[in-house]
Amino acid sequence: MASVASQDAVTLKTARRRAWFQWNEYTLTIILFLLPTVFFMTVFVVWPIISSFELSLYKWNGIDPVRTPIGLDNWTRLLQDQIFWRAFGNNLVVVVLSIAIQMPLGMLLAIMLERAGRRLIYRIFKTVYFFPMLMSSVAIGILFKYIYDPSFGLINQFLKGVGLEGQSWLGEPNLALVAVIAVICWQYTPFYMILFLAALNGISEELRDAALIDGANQPQYYRFIALPLVRGTLRTAVILSLIGSLKYFDLIWVMTEGGPSNASELMATYMYKKAFPSFEMGYGSTVASALFIIVMVIALASLFLTRRFETEV
Amino acid sequence: MRKYWFLTLVLALLIVSVPALAQDAKTITFWHIQNTDPGPELIQQAVDRYMADNPGVTVEVVAMQNDPYKTRIRTAMGAGDPPCVFPSWGGGPLYEYVQAGQVIDLTPYMEADNYNDRFVPASLSNVTFDGKIYGVPVENTAVAVIYYNKDVFAQYNLTPPTTWEELRSVAQTLIDNGVVPFSLANKTKWTSSMYYMYLVDRLGGPEVFASAANRTGGSFEDPVFVQAGEMVQELVDMGAFIEGFNGLDYDTGQSRMPMYADQAAMELMGSWQISTYKAENPDFYENKLGIFPFPAVEGDEGSPTNVVDTVGDNYYHISSTCANPDEAFEMITYLIDDESVALRVEAGRIPPVVGVTEMIEDPVLKQVVELVENAESVQLWYDQYLPPELGEVHKDAMQALFGKEITPEEAAKRHEEAAVKFFGK
Numbered sequence: 001m002a003s004v005a006s007q008d009a010v011t012l013k014t015a016r017r018r019a020w021f022q023w024n025e026y027t028l029t030i031i032l033f034l035l036p037t038v039f040f041m042t043v044f045v046v047w048p049i050i051s052s053f054e055l056s057l058y059k060w061n062g063i064d065p066v067r068t069p070i071g072l073d074n075w076t077r078l079l080q081d082q083i084f085w086r087a088f089g090n091n092l093v094v095v096v097l098s099i100a101i102q103m104p105l106g107m108l109l110a111i112m113l114e115r116a117g118r119r120l121i122y123r124i125f126k127t128v129y130f131f132p133m134l135m136s137s138v139a140i141g142i143l144f145k146y147i148y149d150p151s152f153g154l155i156n157q158f159l160k161g162v163g164l165e166g167q168s169w170l171g172e173p174n175l176a177l178v179a180v181i182a183v184i185c186w187q188y189t190p191f192y193m194i195l196f197l198a199a200l201n202g203i204s205e206e207l208r209d210a211a212l213i214d215g216a217n218q219p220q221y222y223r224f225i226a227l228p229l230v231r232g233t234l235r236t237a238v239i240l241s242l243i244g245s246l247k248y249f250d251l252i253w254v255m256t257e258g259g260p261s262n263a264s265e266l267m268a269t270y271m272y273k274k275a276f277p278s279f280e281m282g283y284g285s286t287v288a289s290a291l292f293i294i295v296m297v298i299a300l301a302s303l304f305l306t307r308r309f310e311t312e313v
Numbered sequence: 314m315r316k317y318w319f320l321t322l323v324l325a326l327l328i329v330s331v332p333a334l335a336q337d338a339k340t341i342t343f344w345h346i347q348n349t350d351p352g353p354e355l356i357q358q359a360v361d362r363y364m365a366d367n368p369g370v371t372v373e374v375v376a377m378q379n380d381p382y383k384t385r386i387r388t389a390m391g392a393g394d395p396p397c398v399f400p401s402w403g404g405g406p407l408y409e410y411v412q413a414g415q416v417i418d419l420t421p422y423m424e425a426d427n428y429n430d431r432f433v434p435a436s437l438s439n440v441t442f443d444g445k446i447y448g449v450p451v452e453n454t455a456v457a458v459i460y461y462n463k464d465v466f467a468q469y470n471l472t473p474p475t476t477w478e479e480l481r482s483v484a485q486t487l488i489d490n491g492v493v494p495f496s497l498a499n500k501t502k503w504t505s506s507m508y509y510m511y512l513v514d515r516l517g518g519p520e521v522f523a524s525a526a527n528r529t530g531g532s533f534e535d536p537v538f539v540q541a542g543e544m545v546q547e548l549v550d551m552g553a554f555i556e557g558f559n560g561l562d563y564d565t566g567q568s569r570m571p572m573y574a575d576q577a578a579m580e581l582m583g584s585w586q587i588s589t590y591k592a593e594n595p596d597f598y599e600n601k602l603g604i605f606p607f608p609a610v611e612g613d614e615g616s617p618t619n620v621v622d623t624v625g626d627n628y629y630h631i632s633s634t635c636a637n638p639d640e641a642f643e644m645i646t647y648l649i650d651d652e653s654v655a656l657r658v659e660a661g662r663i664p665p666v667v668g669v670t671e672m673i674e675d676p677v678l679k680q681v682v683e684l685v686e687n688a689e690s691v692q693l694w695y696d697q698y699l700p701p702e703l704g705e706v707h708k709d710a711m712q713a714l715f716g717k718e719i720t721p722e723e724a725a726k727r728h729e730e731a732a733v734k735f736f737g738k
Binding site: 061062064065150152168171256261273278280 | 383384387388390391406409410412413414415499500502555556557558559560561562565567570571574576700701702704705709712713716718719
């Protein structure tokens with residue numbers, strides 16, 4: 001009996017080793033299932049990235065049949081382009097403020113909802129908090145343009161009503177970016193709330209009961225038991241927010257178009273402006289490629305640096 | 314086995330249906346951006362009449378939003394798959410398409426039976442390059458004029474200013490009474506450019522810009538440009554523009570709201586806004602709206618009759634990949650035949666055809682037409698005249714100039730540097 005068992009183990013081992021290149025009745029199934037994804041990924045993701053890099057070596061207006069190869073000129077221009085680096089700096093501001101505001105706020109809301117248990121109020125507030133996430137970014141952008149309007153907007157009306165001075169939120173270079181980030185946070189906090197709520201609900205009730213019996217109070221439960229257990233989700237959330245903020249486009253475009261005078265310019269809005277309204281497809285592609293490299297490097301670095309927080313959740 | 318049969322069937326259907334879709338004898342794809350009322354009907358009635366007269370041809374009309382259109386047409390051209398008929402504003406961006414060989418030379422069509430005599434000569438100049446005509450002017454005539462709220466002017470005993478000094482004193486009176494002189498939505502950038510363009514034209518005449526933009530000896534660092542920048546910033550300093558204008562969006566109506574609410578007294582804007590007033594706020598249009606031309610600047614070169622103006626845009630063009638250019642051109646003529654012209658006039662527009670003045674009864678519109686007729690020279694919007702790359706530099710510089718982030722000298726320098734880089738001289 002023993003020998004049979006060990007032989008089985010050996011077969012299993014070789015089977016595993018060979019699994020990569022073994023042709024059996026499942027292989028075709030696997031290939032067929034993967035084929036559509038691979039096809040669409042290649043056509044819509046991989047190929048555009050490669051061709052952006054290629055275009056970055058040309059001076060091209062986007063419509064002319066002739067492209068002029070100019071080597072790395074676009075890249076040297078990019079390195080000296082103050083607006084691009086300002087946009088990069090603005091992206092970092094978006095990253096830091098997004099994470100610093102959305103994560104704690106999302107967690108706080110998630111904990112409040114989790115504390116409410118399964119009551120009706122839980123369901124009502126979960127839906128209410130989630131509303132911003134359901135609206136289209138363009139609609140939100142237009143809505144907040146009116147809310148921020150210096151003469152008619154809700155915010156300035158309120159400020160003037162209580163005797164404070166109104167601000168021109170989107171017209172002032174040092175306010176515009178922060179004003180838009182506030183809206184971004186309003187829109188995306190619910191997403192992280194739902195993520196955290198799912199993770200918190202995934203913790204076994206017995207752990208909480210045990211902790212409470214051992215004399216922990218609620219804050220201690222969250223601080224020492226729940227948070228460490230959901231750190232994998234936290235890591236995912238931070239990285240999602242990081243990548244999202246680095247390639248952010250929509251609300252900035254709708255609300256300020258990167259203005260006034262590039263004060264709220266982001267790498268993605270700058271890329272669009274160069275590639276389309278300015279007819280500089282080559283340089284726009286260079287900005288796009290740089291954006292790709294920057295996001296890739298930062299994302300990989302942060303995945304690597306935070307790998308010890310990885311959990312199953 | 315059954316699933317293979319199914320797969321085969323699906324494939325067979327796909328293969329068969331593709332040619333079936335493409336089988337229509339003659340199809341003309343037609344993109345336009347006349348998407349606010351009554352634009353779509355104006356287009357559709359002409360297309361319907363054309364199709365009724367030409368049963369063999371199908372016209373596929375696609376209406377689009379203004380800004381998305383600009384991106385889509387470029388992508389379509391870059392990909393070699395543009396629509397047969399498409400609109401443009403003429404000028405620098407159109408010239409890019411012409412140079413890229415994407416647009417059909419319409420001169421033979423326009424000259425046949427003297428068809429081009431139908432149009433106001435000024436309307437063809439923005440689509441004529443090297444003596445060839447590349448577009449048909451159709452939609453409208455747009456002049457930049459100053460709109461004012463008559464009620465507010467009456468309240469403070471003001472009359473429309475005719476000189477720059479008068480304009481400044483009107484502005485001062487309004488400010489003293491807590492009314493904002495000028496409404497301006499400058500997130501959109503080209504909106505502020507009109508003040509600058511008018512001042513440059515008044516101070517130095519049209520040649521200053523023309524010689525700088527065409528690189529025929531002029532420079533964007535000409536003292537005239539600097540002085541225009543200084544005059545703009547004087548207005549900004551005295552508080553002549555609405556609070557936070559650099560964050561307001563023209564496309565969502567943020568410059569018109571203060572006018573409607575009697576909080577701002579004037580706005581410098583293109584004459585297309587007349588039909589917007591009509592549609593958005595008929596009461597304002599009928600009872601409060603007045604217009605006057607940009608005032609003269611004392612003792613300077615440019616004639617005070619000069620206007621910032623486009624005649625005839627949107628233009629319609631035929632792309633060089635179009636399979637049926639003859640049919641496409643005939644279809645375009647339906648857009649600007651007598652019936653279409655009458656409908657456009659009724660809708661508050663000024664079609665670029667000879668003799669349109671007699672058809673117009675609306676008093677405000679009549680005033681606009683007279684401005685165009687009496688103009689000694691016409692200045693096209695810079696961002697439409699200049700190559701797109703420079704147009705963007707100009708618009709960015711305007712926003713920064715009005716926001717007082719750069720000096721008039723710096724604004725002039727930015728234009729000149731970009732021009733030197735673009736033209737290589």
